[in-house]
Amino acid sequence: MSETSDVRYLAPAQVAELLAIEPDEVVELIRARRLRGARLGSPPRWRVEQASVGEYLEDQHEESRRMALWRESNEASFPELWGSPSDS
Numbered sequence: 001m002s003e004t005s006d007v008r009y010l011a012p013a014q015v016a017e018l019l020a021i022e023p024d025e026v027v028e029l030i031r032a033r034r035l036r037g038a039r040l041g042s043p044p045r046w047r048v049e050q051a052s053v054g055e056y057l058e059d060q061h062e063e064s065r066r067m068a069l070w071r072e073s074n075e076a077s078f079p080e081l082w083g084s085p086s087d088s
Helices: 012-019 023-031 050-075 078-082
Strands: 037-040 047-051
Touching: 012 023, 012 047, 012 050, 023 047, 047 050
Parallel strands: none
Antiparallel strands: 037 047
């Protein structure tokens, strides 16, 4: 069997339901190359590779984790870390 036969596709409405967004936003994610999709069938309609939805969610999780760490580091007080000038 070829690799392409193992690829499963979802309609934008299905992906939108999974991600709790609108179908138009799914198409924008495809155009922004954050989801892998193609126009298939006759007439051509957008379809999204199912595996790319999981990858997108993993990317979103990692981005959220990094933002939380960044916020945490910004909230650190430099005097608490390095000591105040009067401590010298």
